[in-house]
Amino acid sequence: MIKMHLTKAEIMVVDDTPEHIELLASILHDENFKVRIATNGHTALELLKQHHPDLILLDVYMPEMDGFELCKNIKNNPALGHIPIIFITASNDEESIKKGFELKAQDYVVKPFNVSELLARIHTHLKLKFQTQALQEAYQELDQFCHSVSHDLKAPLQTIGKLIEHFISDYGDNLDNEKNELIDHISKKSTEVVNMIDRLLEFSRMSKIEMNKEKVDLTQVFHKIYQELIRLQPNRNVVFHVKPLPIIDGDPILLRLLILNILSNALKFTCYQEVGKVEVSCSEETSAYIIATKDNGKGFDMTYVNQLFDVFQRLHSQEEFEGSGVGLSIIQRIVKRHGGKAWITGKINEGATLFFSIPKNNP
Template identity: 40%
Template sequence: MDYIQQLFNASSFMPHGCCYMWNNALIGLHVISDGLITLAYYSIPLTLIYFVRKRKDLAFDWIYICFAIFIVACGTTHLMEIINIWHSNYWLSGAIKGVTAAVSVITAILLVGLVPKALAVPSPEALRQANRVLQKEIAERKLAEERSQKLNSDLQLKTAQLEAANKELEAFSYSVSHDLRAPLRHIDGFIDLLKAETSTELSTAGQQYLSVISNSARQMGTLIDDLLIFSRMSRAEMQPRPVKMDTLLKESQVEVMRDAEGRTIDWKIAPLPEMRIDETLFRQIWLNLLSNAVKYTRNRSRAEIAVDCIDRGHEYEFSVKDNGAGFDMKYASKLFGIFQRLHRQDEFEGNGIGLANVRRIVARHGGRTWAEAKIDAGATFYFTLPKTL
């Protein structure tokens, strides 16, 4: 309490007016100057506080508060200069200067630590440049999106056109195949009647000609049937489900061996995984590959057929290998095409549709097909299946 009384005690000292010798002009100069400084110092903090309250996004708003306190303290020292002209409150004036000094030092220390952070804040020009770059990127992205949408529309249109063309082609294939079967049946039937009616009148050569015509008609019928199957392969809706490959292969092997009775065939079949596949379609794959292996090894006294499966991480690689006739690898690109054959009909019968079916079915399951071979040294047919379908 004594300290506070001493702080406001002005009786022990002479006021500053004495030093000014109570010169009105000099006193007026100091009063006006310190008064204006005080008003300015008090108005600046109010402006800073208003600014901080309006700009909620300021990164370092606390430093503005420090400046406001510092400036108010400085303004108060000038106010005390006016008061001390008539009242010698030097202890109070000194205390206010002490507070001002403390606030000044603290603000200066905080400002030194703030400078590196403030320098890291982008300048208005840098922000404008970044904004221009961002606007350019947005414009480019919008343009890319428009191009992507246009390409997507074009792709959808072409896909629809391709699907329509495929449907028309499949319908045409089915119609042609279906319409050709009836005339062929008539040809084959009337050839049989003709052979029965003229068995005693035709020469041996004539009978042979009729047999050639009949066999050709039947071969054409088989070709049309296979073409119908090939057409159905692309139209049939897949119905994948878990299937044990070992069981499916065994059933196909039994079916193929019905046409290979009396032959010596050494089968080597590796364990096969369970796969999620369309069982009906995949049965055609094994029947085609195994029947080809049996067919092209029939000139071997001891045929060797091996079925293998290798885990490739994201997919399984299946293979069917034989020691049969093989083929020239320069024609491998034609191997899986429809009606493509690498051997003469009198060497090995066939119509060139089986491997085309294999490729189409495997592709519908998301896999790949290829083959490797050497002439008269056997062939290996490969296909892959992804582990997830």
């Protein structure tokens, strides 16, 4: 597919020297590329309003609008910024090369250029462009699939749940215990699948949520979310302790979801303990904070630690601990969005500790 795209690729040459234009056009035509010519920056911008090429070869020094200004105009335009730009510059002009990269140009070739090198660079950046485009299309298809799953699977499952409710209401008194248990099992399983679909959709949207960073007091957030969760389990006996945590730069909504998943896991896996214990602490490295949430719950075999952050991976049965197997994946994705990473340690029947890092100077 990418090879087919390469044979149909269109390249814009922006240069004010006729000899250079003629040479470049000849080389590109020999490679079966489509070629558009602009002899100055203003003409190039007008052409770009009408049609977007797959790559631009841009001379640095031109009258009125030089290559740097044109590059800046292109890269600052959301509709054009994805087009790879290769600067053409003199071999001893290191400042131009540096400035070109600062303006987000993808590459450069020096004059007088080697034809093989020029073509190699063009092919490389066209392949990267088409691979990126294919990946974006795949993400769009995945997004559409997720919405289809949400509509086509959730609706009938929710209908089944309602039908079961009506059935129990009308005939429940006439059924023996075995039949009632069977209906209850069907109801729980349909609800479980609906919840899994919701979590999968939540996970798929995670990378698209726009980041709105502000100062977040982690100590307050941990305490607030714990209180919300423990109210739903009033009969639990849990010792919860939060040591002083930093105020960080982060998205408050994503960080709330992060901590909600962390504490939900800790409370879930300590549910069979006479006294559940959850402790949150912080240590510092040179450039990052390390937040640790330790519990005295079920724990796990470290042999399987590398599987835990995969979507729908579970080390315990649904009957033993409810859940969708998506929580740790969401934790990892949120932490990565903040420039950090998450990891976990544990031992069977001795609990687990979930760690995540957050850069101190979070960009």
